[in-house]
Amino acid sequence: MGRPTRWALAATGVTRYSTTFTDLVARGADVDGEARLADAVAPRGARILDAGSGMGRVAAALAARGHQVVAAEPDPTLVEQSLRTYPHLPVVPLDILSLTPEALASRGGPAEFDVIVCVGNVMIYLAEDSEVAVLTRLRELLAPGGRILVGFHLTDGPSTARVYPPDEFVADATAAGLRVDLRAGSYELHPANDEYAVWLLSSTGD
Ligand SMILES: C[S@@+](CC[C@H](N)C(=O)[O-])C[C@H]1O[C@@H](n2cnc3c(N)ncnc32)[C@H](O)[C@@H]1O
Numbered sequence: 764m765g766r767p768t769r770w771a772l773a774a775t776g777v778t779r780y781s782t783t784f785t786d787l788v789a790r791g792a793d794v795d796g797e798a799r800l801a802d803a804v805a806p807r808g809a810r811i812l813d814a815g816s817g818m819g820r821v822a823a824a825l826a827a828r829g830h831q832v833v834a835a836e837p838d839p840t841l842v843e844q845s846l847r848t849y850p851h852l853p854v855v856p857l858d859i860l861s862l863t864p865e866a867l868a869s870r871g872g873p874a875e876f877d878v879i880v881c882v883g884n885v886m887i888y889l890a891e892d893s894e895v896a897v898l899t900r901l902r903e904l905l906a907p908g909g910r911i912l913v914g915f916h917l918t919d920g921p922s923t924a925r926v927y928p929p930d931e932f933v934a935d936a937t938a939a940g941l942r943v944d945l946r947a948g949s950y951e952l953h954p955a956n957d958e959y960a961v962w963l964l965s966s967t968g969d
Pocket residue numbers: 768769770780814815816817818819820821835836837838841857858859860881882883884885886888889890897
């Protein structure tokens with residue numbers, strides 16, 4: 764295997780994320796913002812991959828909206844939390860780099876997707892220097908006309924995550940065969956800003 768992800772190296776961040784969302788879900792708080800935007804750009808009954816699905820909130824919200832959702836999460840603690848919180852939502856316990864069409868098909872899921880969500884700072888928690896490889900793998904899993912929804916902090920992100928300047932992200936996406944269709948500042952599509960970036964990407968081959 765390659766280098767560990769920044770997430771795997773960030774034990775305190777994992778605990779904070781885990782307990783934060785346990786509390787929010789228990790209180791009935793709105794944790795569906797990313798899923799609402801993904802739903803808005805997806806066809807009805809879409810094939811959707813949640814890449815780095817964490818404790819499952821985005822994937823579960825998309826499944827509740829009638830989509831065929833595959834949740835993929837490599838952290839065993841979060842896989843366990845996801846299965847406990849959303850027992851109806853299966854989780855593929857794999858790193859994005861291991862999500863081949865064969866691995867997905869052998870688990871009975873679709874092997875290509877209309878929408879891939881990679882939100883909640885996944886891109887800034889990847890293993891060092893794996894960004895282009897991860898974006899390439901996600902592009903390879905897109906169905907024709909499919910799109911990737913990405914979101915991460917530009918500033919004031921978690922201390923254990925990297926800083927990912929927008930220019931560098933766009934260069935990496937381009938190197939991975941992707942183009943930027945949209946950049947916004949929030950999942951409610953506020954204008955682009957210096958704090959948070961939401962991106963819609965598609966394959967340059969479409
Ligand atoms: C802050 S959590 C967000 C989880 C979820 N997307 C959400 O928004 O609730 C960051 C996630 O990035 C995931 N991650 C980091 N590198 C990854 C990789 N190479 N493949 C899959 N997931 C990865 C971690 O396992 C973790 O679940």
